Amino acid sequence: MKTKKTVILGILGSILDSGFRDERWQKWRPTVSLCQHEDLEVSRVEIMHQGEHTDIAGCVAADIGRVSPGTSTRLHAQALRDPWDFEEVFATLHEFARSYPFDPDTEDYLVHITTGTHVQQICLFLLTESRHFPARLIQTSPKDRKTRSAEGLYSIIDLDLGRYDRIAARFRKEATEARSLLKSGIDTRNAEFNRLIEQIEHVAVHSKDPVLLMGPTGAGKSQLARKIYELKKARHQIAGSFVEVNCATLRGDAAMSALFGHVKGAFTGALKDRPGLLRSADGGLLFLDEVGELGLDEQAMLLRALEDKRFLPFGGDREVKSDFQLITGTNRDLQGRVAEGRFREDLLARLNLWTFRLPGLRDRAEDIGPNLDYELEQFARRQGTRVTMSREVREAFLKFAHGPEAPWRANFRDLNAAVTRMATLAQGGRISREVMEEEIGRLRLAWTDRGESGTGTGTPDADLLKQILGEERVAQLDPFDQVQLGYVLRVCRASRTMSEAGRVLFRVTREGRKHANDADRLGKYLARFAITWDEAREGISQSPRT
DSSP, X not given: OOOOXXXXXXXXXXXXXXXXXXXXXXXOOHHHHTTOOTTOOOSEEEEEEEGGGHHHHHHHHHHHHHHOTTOEEEEEEEOOSOTTXXXXXXXXXXXXXXXXXXXXXXXXXEEEOSSSOHHHHHHHHHHHHTTSSOSEEEEEEOSOTTTOOSSOEEEEEXXXXXXXXXXXXXXXXXXXXXXXXXXXXXXXXXXXXXXHHXXXXXXXXXXXSOEEEEOOTTSSHXXXXXXXXXXXXXTTSOOSOEEEEEGGGOOHXXXXXXXXXXXXXXXXXXXXXXXXXXXXXXXXXXXXXXXXXXXXXXXHHHHHHHHHSEEOOBTOSSOEEOOOEEXXXXXXXXXXXXXXXXXXXXXXXXXXXXXXXXXXXXXXXXXXXXXXXXXXXXXXXXXXXXXXXXXXXXXHHHHHHHSTTOOOTXXXXXXXXXXXXXXXXXXXXXXXXXXXXXXHHHHHHHHHHHHHXXXXXXXXTHHHHXXXXXXXXXXXXXXXXXXXXXXXXXXXXXXXXXXXXXXXXXXXXXXXXXXXXXXXXXXXXXXXXTOOHHHHHHTSOSSOOO
């Protein structure tokens, strides 16, 4: 295998490299010293220098030829007015890198960062790190600062930090700590959710663009937004406050005033100026939850504030500025609201750059256990009292929590409320089986009541039936069929496959069968109502009903 030639690119040191008399051989000269090491064979040295230092550059080139006859030297005069001007230096070196005929297949490149002004050294580093110079760095120093022997020392630095075990380990540790922060320290087990958190962590650290968090109510959008803020704050990427607002609570003039502020006299009751939440978030992070509930006027103002970092307070004629980072949350289908004319398409395009869909609790069944432990810890912190539960009681609660009877419609809010009630009622700091069973009964009743309210069909799964069949077809079913079909659909939604759902529904009668085909049996039952497995699993009709 043919060995590549080593080429060094650097800037002339107008002081350190200088010297014309014989005494110059007694001192350390960085550029000349590059070619005085037996273990570093240099094929060519490229020296950049200012026009007024042509004589020094020529002397250095000649001396390199004397100490290393096999090394050629090329001089590149540069017309720099001020070698301390960052913009001028960077532009000059950038142009040099763009025009240089690099040949990485046959040559290895080292960029010398010892000489030149600090600005020149920084620019060389940046251009090497960005791979404009496809090279490693080489740094030189004298062996002894008193005698300053001529050959000195050198070290080569590879900017591929993944090559350095300790540095790579530090980065991995920081990333792990950041993901743990975003998960509130909960050891989540759902692989899909953990991958989602990895993406969010990377975007949070590397982007200032808007983030859209989608997911059902209670999935943790607000808590995650606050954790993203804490992560950015810890990384010194943000200095201002965390400002949160639920857009569903804003209506009419009050919405404009709350978000964008108002001037005195803007409307009846406006007795003094109000800065507004967008100005309060200047330099910080603004979280707009339920952003789909904003009115069209507020949406237009928000778009302007995002793009121009300025807006008009309500009733005012003088623009104000606010530079904030934005996270929005919604459980709505914003694309559908655009089609309905209720959400601006241009605003959605601006918000939709980084969109993350948070799964509900029922879609993260393996995470219910870790979140149960987390909620108990949070209760202990709030109340100063540690509450536990035996392994048998914990397993019994988790069996219910994982089963089809537990829809967890409010997601983590339901779990938080359940744990708070059990912990509060626990005698002697221990949740008994009786307390746990009472809570399960309370949850069942609450979920049944929620199912009955709003439809009037008298079944706990009325909303689900209406989503799939439509109100007219539901009304044509006998109450018995409504209850049975509703339960079947709830089991389907809690199961990953048709076979799994069939095993739950037919677990008694299947024991007496030699060849149980639960999936086929379930499929035939659903076909009676013209429902497909996908419709039953997702809870949304896939085709129009007639």
